[in-house]
Amino acid sequence: MTSSLSRIDSNAKSIQIDANLLLIVSISLVAISGVVGINPIMPNIAKSLNIPTQEVGLIMTTFLMPTTVGTLIFGALADRIGRKKVLIPSLLLFGVGGILCAIANNFHSLLEWRFLTGVGAASLESLELTLISDLYSGKMLTTAMGFNSAMIGVAATIYPLIGGVLGELSWRYPFLLSILAFPVALLISKNLKVPTKQKSTGNLNFSNYIKNTFNNIKNPQVFALLFAVFSLFVIELGTFYTYVPILAGTQLGASGVEIGIIICCQSLVFSFVASQVGFLANQFSEKKLIMLGFLLCGLSLLIMPAINNAWLLIIPSVIFGVSVALIFPPLQATLAGIAPEGYRAGFMALNVTVQSLGRALGPLFAGLAYGAWGIQGVFYASVVLIIITVVVFGLLHTSKKLRVVNG
Template sequence: MAAATQLRRSLWVLVAAATLTVMAGAILGPIVPQIQRELGVSGSAAGLIITTHGGVIVLASPLVGALVDRIGPRRPFVGGLLVYALGGGAGLVVDSFYPLLASRVVLGLGTAAVYTSVTVLIYELYEGQAMERALGYRSSANSAGAAVWPLIGGAAGALAWNAPFGVYLVALPLGILAAATIPETRSSSEADDATADGRERTDEGPGGVVVALAVFRDRPTLPLVYLLYFGANALLYVIVVFYPQFLAGIGVTSSFDISLYLAANGAAGGISAIAYDRLLRYTGRSTLVFAAFVLWTAGFGIATAVGTAVGAALPVLLFGLGIGLVFPSTFAWVEAFAPPDRQGQFSSYIASFGYTGQFLSPVLFGAIVPIAGIGGVFVAAATVAGIAAAALGTHRFTGSSF
């Protein structure tokens, strides 16, 4: 374990990098209409500039996880930051649709590497409450990024349509800083020793489906953790996608005013995530997740009835508080349940399930809009959260371990 001072420096580098995984799509949200005009493409095509990297993350994360298990997380982390800067910053000089779309694929590869490497680095550099605190800070940074990056993107877009792409270049100095401050970890040293001795893994491979199925069979709680993260991200995107439409219906139409509600959601998540490790001194993770489900059920339920701009702030605050409890709990459970020599593989599934939830959310909940309107979406979301709360409450009442 590295010295305490080095670990503190490393933590801030990891926290800063965590915000970049949110920035990958969030910073371009305010300039989608500008992209559409400048490139002469449809709104759907312009939207692909935001969503493509997410699809790449879903597909690439297991490959990144296999690489992390083979060589350790430090080198994929540093390399991922540099690839992130290359793919994101390319938008500064690209002025046609398909090359820009290709650059977003590169960005997705870099984001996948950063996402999974940050997770495994936290697992390997910190222990006990220090790890719980680091996971809370990581989730808090994600929430802060969700609040701040769209504002920065909108401000930069006022200068030039492609100016927000320049913000991605912040990953370049961060990558250099990471190379200088992030220490080698246990798995990195073991991988180097194995290479020097000429030893190779003889099983199905770090990303093998057979291995994953065997682990899921022996540790049936682990798939439930991924399902939790999938559901949390799907519900998060109910807020991101449908809440602006709901706000327009009660007279909140300014893009800046709408961004304040989304920023409040992120700020609330940041607050609860910072308090996460302290809360664990008094209760367990399952209790915190149960509380989050209750908060989400109440928040979406209130959204079905509220009709004023002031009242509309409460649902996003409640939902944000829940997110700040669920996200670090998910990461901590994966660390606890996954095999120690396959942290990269099973951490990569977090990213895949999370981004799949974000992608499918508008599809699953959007089908309700023609039938029951935006209010129906919130009823459905409240129902999902309520069922999850009841299931987890029953699980806890029976004394089952989770």
């Protein structure tokens, strides 16, 4: 097998999609099954276990809770002891946790096993991003991040369908999607090639590692990137995924099927454009792509409250999908590219933690805007956040290389 390690070239125009990259992408596909594969069966679980509808959301909360703290811990461990030594046990724990969820005999035990599954999932996204940035650099890194994002978009479209079909047979079956983690762990242990010249931080104690990590992220470029990540996820989960369905259903009379089609269009467009980001990155800088993406995002949100027909929401939703595809992979690639050697996993773990914070606060931010100004206020408040983000990102992010701080 030709290793990606031999093809790192910051001026490359394209990448060869080899077994290494496919193995890394499979980590994403495993991790996302724990969320989008379970979402469709939430009402089934509430009915089958006879629990109040307002409590069923705890199934997602308990799964996502470990990400908040665990991601940073696992990132530090991955930098200190190696990627595979953290990744493989995490995959195995994820698989076992899903099986235990499937055989849970009450809601309380289901929540306990979901938390365990979440511990297994906590490191997966950050380590997958770290491995991509270990293997690629420059425009190749942006291309690889785009390919990974595209595959996540495809999975986010397919998994709900699979979960819904399995859920019709039994609410337990979608949790068994986690067994995909076992063959992935086996293949990674035997076949994944990781860098052999990676700088080690094993001689540092944990407190020094954390200190050095936070010294490095004080750089204005890093702040600008993380603020952009935070804003993107606030808007995506809080505004698009929460309030576009509300706008379509309550204001425009859309059915559940129509809302599903609108959301699906956004996911499909995101996947296609993300797959082309590598080509676009050879024509424009990552900074220009990110800025353009946020401007298109603002445009789509301005259009949405002016729509008077549910089907017309597809137009701004498509624009929104394009915008996220232009923002997300270049953001990930740029952040990974400036991460100091020996601290890359910690950087990417912090990135995932900021994403989780954005997801958590997004609905709250949108809810406050809704309470103050109504449904239109949600979209206009998000546009204001986009303007702030563009200004902060434009002023603080430069093309200068990050100065590494190691003490």
